[in-house]
Amino acid sequence: MRLLFLVSPPDRLDPAHDSSIALMRAATARGHQALIAEMRELSLRDGHVLARAHAADLRSGSLGRGRAEVLDLDDVGLVLVRTDPPVNDDYLRATYLLDFAQRRGTPVCNSPDALRNTNEKLFALHFPDLIPETVVSASAAELADAVARWGRAVLKPTDAMGGRGVLLLEHGHPNLAGLIEVGTARGRRQVVLQRFVDDGTHSDRRVLVVDGEPVAALRRTAKAPDFRCNMAVGASAAPVPLSKTDRAICATLRPELIGRGIGFAGIDLIGDRLIEVNITSPTGLREIDGGPMETAGRVADAVLRRLLAHAR
Structure with missing residues (x-):
């Protein structure tokens, strides 16, 4: 099966930490072909959505672009949208094109409608009993x-x-x-x-959720004196077992996630409080799986397997 990953510019992706690359490695390990394109490389012609795509070259220490081709998304088994925010006008225009591909039968994860209408900072407010x-x-x-x-x-x-x-x-x-x-x-x-929520650990938990079900969790600890638990600003990360609280919160969110077409999400929690729901490009797979970055991780493979179960 051919899988198209819509990513941020490849030279910005860090193979040691990037979850998109982890999913690509899992795809190739299963015998699928991983292709990459940026949102700006989508076009619409005679009702068909096309992408100027490249084979994902995973042989070196960074993500390389292989041979270029004009790819009809009708010929793709699954499109994984993995482009980082902001969700600006350029991003929105791409989701409009992806609507056409989805209507023609190509599965898109997460759904274009969800990417447009689910703000990552505001979505949690739909669950007032869970949030600070x-x-x-x-x-x-x-x-x-x-x-x-x-x-x-x-x-x-x-x-x-x-x-x-x-x-x-x-x-x-x-x-x-x-x-x-x-x-x-x-x-x-x-x-x-x-x-401000302080559970005494100076950390939060990232729970990765596929089809509304939690599959793995990661504890992110802020790098003092910073209070932010984002890995992008130096927080450390380590896998942790899923807790009863993690599972209970995911069960509450599940109907809304599925109803919106959100197949893959990263839910951020502090204690028993829901902080954010990330859907544009959830991260944490590399930190959860560990191991050499050239290999396909167990959790990345499990995430991909569940996403492919809904692809044609």
Whole structure:
């Protein structure tokens, strides 16, 4: 089977940590062909979605581009959308084209509709019983009032990833107003403000979920003095067993994930609180599987196997 991975520019992907490359290795180990393209390389002609695709060259220490071809997505068994945020106009245009491919029978994971309409920072708000107290606003007064009530809070942009733009706010801090001003672009941009959750471990858990079922978990520990648990900013990571809390939260999310066409997600938890649901390009497979980066990992193979079960 031919599998198309829609990825960020390949030279930005780190083979030691990138989950897309881990899935490609799992695909080739199973005898499938992994092809790569960027979203900008999609086009529509006579109702067919085409991609200027390259064979994924996994022989070296980085992801290389093999022979180029114009690929009709009708001839692809599964499209895996693995492009990092932001979900901007360029990204949205690509999902519109992927709609045509999906309607012609090519499975797309995650679904174009989900990628358009499921904001990774806001989706968790559909589950108010699971999340920390949260405010979404561009108002400095409203945000400062929430910080005063909670003592400490985390401010996040709605359209970033990897800990970018995430700020820790504390009541009484002399630069609180300035931080809110920066975060909201002087009141022009809504942000997510969550009550700070401290379970005493300075860490969070990333749970990888396929078809609504948890398959593996990873503990990410912040690199002091930073409070952010993102691996992109230096947090360390190690696999951990799935807990009863992990399974219970995933069971609650499962109907909504399946209903939206979200086949693969990364759910972030602190203690028993749901923080985020990542669907654009969930990471953590390499850290969970470990081993030489040239090999296909057990969990990456399990994720791919379950995704392929729904492909034609």
